[in-house]
Amino acid sequence: MALVSRGFSGRRRDDDVKLPPGQYLTEDFPVLSAGPTPQVRTERWEFTITTETGEEHRWDWAALRALPAEHFTTDLHCVTKWSKLGTMWEGVSLDTLFADVETTADYALAHSYGGYTTNLPLEDLLDGQAWIAFGYGGEDLTAEHGGPARLLVPHLYLWKSAKWLRGIRLVNEDTPGFWEGVGYHNYGDPWREQRYWGD
8 A cells, every 4th residue: 555645746945946045945935134124104114216416206105006006026135045935925116216306316215114225227117027016925024024015026136125115216327235335235136145245
């Protein structure tokens, strides 16, 4: 008599899926933050894109939610070596928010409530690569995971997806953010294992 029923394949192992180098698969959603979790009420939330010339484009919560939203599924990779696959989100594409923004800048610095910053090339925020996410798993995004709204740039390590997003400043020269200033890689591509300066 067989010990395993026909069709039973057991638990999926890390080597059954394609993960970036050095990553392991997790089913939970670890919470890592530097400092206390900001509690930002939606009635006080505001998001601003500021160009290199100082021109500001602003959205309050109602204006953000009035924009076309997308439901999308993506994988997440944290610099602390966990990966979570098939996460389900709702948010507004940064392509939508940048539609009327005129800029010649090549870089962006994302700012969060609570003072956190992270830098990215502007091209990594456009062409369907990044969102302001406000929903996760069919629910409102919780504060511990960056709610009410966070930046989501899933092709880079998760620290580049700034939680509690309040603005993006466009700049002509690359300016390291919080973690980049203390030794994390300036770009953060998980497939190239760019965890720290020198990687």
